[in-house]
Amino acid sequence: MGISLVDATQIYTNNAIRTQYGITLPPGARVAAYVRSTGVQSGDDAFLAQNLCTTLAQGLARARANAGDYVVCLPGHVESVTDGTTFSAALVAGTKIVGVGDGANTPTFTWNATAAQWAVSVADVQIFGLRCLFDGITGVVAAIAVTGADFGFIGNDVEVSTTSKAPTAGITLAVGAARTQIIGNRFRGIVPASIATDLIVISGAAPDVSIEDNEFICPVTIANGHIRVAAAALGLKILRNNMYNTTANSTACVSFGAFAADGIVADNRFAIGTTGAAAAGVLVGATALVRLFQNYCSGTARATGILTGTAAT
Numbered sequence: 231m232g233i234s235l236v237d238a239t240q241i242y243t244n245n246a247i248r249t250q251y252g253i254t255l256p257p258g259a260r261v262a263a264y265v266r267s268t269g270v271q272s273g274d275d276a277f278l279a280q281n282l283c284t285t286l287a288q289g290l291a292r293a294r295a296n297a298g299d300y301v302v303c304l305p306g307h308v309e310s311v312t313d314g315t316t317f318s319a320a321l322v323a324g325t326k327i328v329g330v331g332d333g334a335n336t337p338t339f340t341w342n343a344t345a346a347q348w349a350v351s352v353a354d355v356q357i358f359g360l361r362c363l364f365d366g367i368t369g370v371v372a373a374i375a376v377t378g379a380d381f382g383f384i385g386n387d388v389e390v391s392t393t394s395k396a397p398t399a400g401i402t403l404a405v406g407a408a409r410t411q412i413i414g415n416r417f418r419g420i421v422p423a424s425i426a427t428d429l430i431v432i433s434g435a436a437p438d439v440s441i442e443d444n445e446f447i448c449p450v451t452i453a454n455g456h457i458r459v460a461a462a463a464l465g466l467k468i469l470r471n472n473m474y475n476t477t478a479n480s481t482a483c484v485s486f487g488a489f490a491a492d493g494i495v496a497d498n499r500f501a502i503g504t505t506g507a508a509a510a511g512v513l514v515g516a517t518a519l520v521r522l523f524q525n526y527c528s529g530t531a532r533a534t535g536i537l538t539g540t541a542a543t
Contacts, residue, residue, distance in 0.1 A: 391419030405434030466493030
C-alpha cells in the first residue's frame, strides 16, 4: 500500500515491524504461516512452500499462543470474509498478522456478509499492512469487534464506503479492549447511498485507548463522527489525526456522549460538511472530562470554536 509506516511502527510498538522488504522477528518468534490465495508459485523457496496456506484461518491455526508468532499475508492475496469464524475458531493470543505488498498487490480482505466479522477476543493481537474493504455489502454489523486487550491495528488501508455500500460499524472496542492502539491507518471512502453509522466506536469503558496519526477522509453519520465514545473510557488519547467527515451537513469528526470519559484530544485537523456557526470538529457531552488542545477545524467553525458542549468550553 502507499503508506510508509516503518518509523511509526517502531515508535508505537514493542514488536517486530513490517518493512517494505521483510520482517524483523524478535527472539522466540517465528513465521508460523504464509498466506496466499493462489497457492504455491514457481520460484517459491522450500520453507515458504511448506508453510503456505490459502486462507487466513488456515494460517492462524498454525500460530502458537503467546509466542509472538507471525502469519504473513503475501502480495496478491485476496480473500472474502463471509462469517465470524475466521478469527473466533483459530486466533490465539499474541498473534501478529502482517501484510506484505504495495498498491494493487496489498493483501486484501472483503467483508461480503452482514454478519462477517473479525472477532478479536484474545490479548496481544496485532494487524499490520492489510487492505480491509468493509463495504463489500451494505450493513456489516461490526467488521472488527475487539474484546481482547492490547490490540493493535497499524498501517492498514480501510475502505469504508463505495457508491452504494457501507457498514453499520467498522471497529468496535468493548470494555476488554484496554490499551488498544489504532495508529497510522488510512480510512477512505466516498459518500454512498448508505452511510456508515460508526467507524470506530468505543462501546465499553476500555482504558488507555490510543487513536493516533490516522487519516480519515470518508463519510459517517453526521454527528457521530469517525470516532464515537459511547462509554466512560479513561485515559483516551486521540492525537495527530487528519479527519474529514465528507457526509453532507456533517457536524463532527469525534463525538462524546453523556459519559464520564476522560483523556486528551490534541493536535488533530478536522474538516466537516457544515460551515455554519453550529459546526464543530468535536462534540462533547456534558459529563465528559476529556481535555482538548491545539486542534484545528476548517470552515467558519474556526472562528466560533471547534467544540460544543459544556465540559470542554
